[in-house]
Amino acid sequence: MGKRFGAVEAGGTKFVCGVGARPDDLRARIEFPTTSPAETIARVVEFFTEQAKRESLAAIGIASFGPIDVNPRSPHFGYITTSPKPGWQNVDLAGPIRRALDLPVAFDTDVNAAALAELCWGAARGLDTFVYVTVGTGIGGGGVVSGRLMHGALHPEMGHMRIPHDRQADPFAGACPFHGDCWEGLAAGSAIEARWGGRGQRLPENHQAWELEAHYLALGLTNLICTLSPQRIILGGGVMKQTALFPLVRRKTLELLNRYIQVTEIIDHIDEYIVPALLGDNAGVLGGIALALEMERATNEAAWGKHS
């Protein structure tokens, strides 16, 4: 049998909850729109209360939109902090779920959780340093460095790095309310929509939008490569469903690096270096399960007196 875990994919648009232990053992999935914090959290608790009557859960993992407080020593651990989503500033998300269900709760960003799921079951198996970037309405990035999820003072906010923007070639001012033409402001789905006046999904594969999009994505990936030296970069999110982007992004990244970084994974195997996420629409829930599993592993190691 093995242990079962609960998972919450907490998104700004919808929440998804599920129960399982791995990709081929995922059950009892439920989705509902993100409304007020009180109502949304109540639905999460209700779902897992019902599930727990059928089989006991070992822990719950929450993969959340952000920014969030992931520091276990902080008084606001488990909170969504400065989210631009109305009503969701300074909201304790993990606390009420932990208390209502009396279960250990793991909590991290949606992108770190997805990265961890890709490490467990997807495109990052066997690696110890890699990046996961989702290009959807916004751009978010997470990852694993030397075997550990990226945290630091807060957590990565990769979408808000600054990249070159040639305003003659692309007069669009950028869509980020905080930074204008940061990476997300130039290359996220909402930027594509605002620049070209239509949702990215509807633009044909040969539309000039994709050449420009690949250019911006390659600039951001180049910066991630120079900063983190990842062993692989995994791209997910709605915009990357335009699979014609992958060869363009790979080519432009190689051009930008200009053979300065002589890593065979990059120079000789770019097709296996910049790759699509493998877990698809289940990435969020699997991310939650991966977080719960990782918490268990760390707790067991600590119990055995090993240094982490």
Added chain:
Amino acid sequence: MGKRFGAVEAGGTKFVCGVGARPDDLRARIEFPTTSPAETIARVVEFFTEQAKRESLAAIGIASFGPIDVNPRSPHFGYITTSPKPGWQNVDLAGPIRRALDLPVAFDTDVNAAALAELCWGAARGLDTFVYVTVGTGIGGGGVVSGRLMHGALHPEMGHMRIPHDRQADPFAGACPFHGDCWEGLAAGSAIEARWGGRGQRLPENHQAWELEAHYLALGLTNLICTLSPQRIILGGGVMKQTALFPLVRRKTLELLNRYIQVTEIIDHIDEYIVPALLGDNAGVLGGIALALEMERATNEAAWGKHS
């Protein structure tokens, strides 16, 4: 007494060797210019052979210019790989020293070594995720993430990230032979010299060069903050001897972040967040000693059967 370690600061212009165990125990320092690999390495070996007659050394740490191969499983571990320095491509630096002296040798980039020294004795004490950036002839960056030196597929090459470049405000094309106007190409000492026609040290504190320099440095630091979420950023190198840069860089970084990342270390304590390196001219040799100490610690842990 305690153990003594040998340290090599291998730079493109000069090599520095020393013996010691910490900042207040640093002896027998020698400097010589970097000539051919054979001659330079012979001088290193000669120095430590003499030292070892007086007191036994436990290990040697080499803090090297790069790019280098830091993967212990690679057949070229310990090599300088694609350095633009004539004669220094594909040079085995660590191997001959290890064999001649029959000592364990730790090997990493000069910036990772300096970061580790700042962690042991300097501006990064007590942190587990921070970045060290040196702004000298070039720009290099290293650091520690979750307590471990940054590696990955290779090692960071932070100086080569791309940042916005307003060619109307600054028509200088950039000085990087690989990327033109990458971070290093716009903001390293050689770029300052080429743009303003004089060495940075000679430009007065109120010269417009510093405002522009601070702007570029802040752009790079903003990207490092968004990517790594460091708990602190330490700046060293010759250009940062112009201490008037620090308040400018802090202010511009805050402006660029625009309160999006609500981390109290940044928003409320920027003076302690972006700080000068503390170890000064001994950073290189102390970096080598820190690398040797860290190797010892890891070896001892492994010997005790702990998981790393």
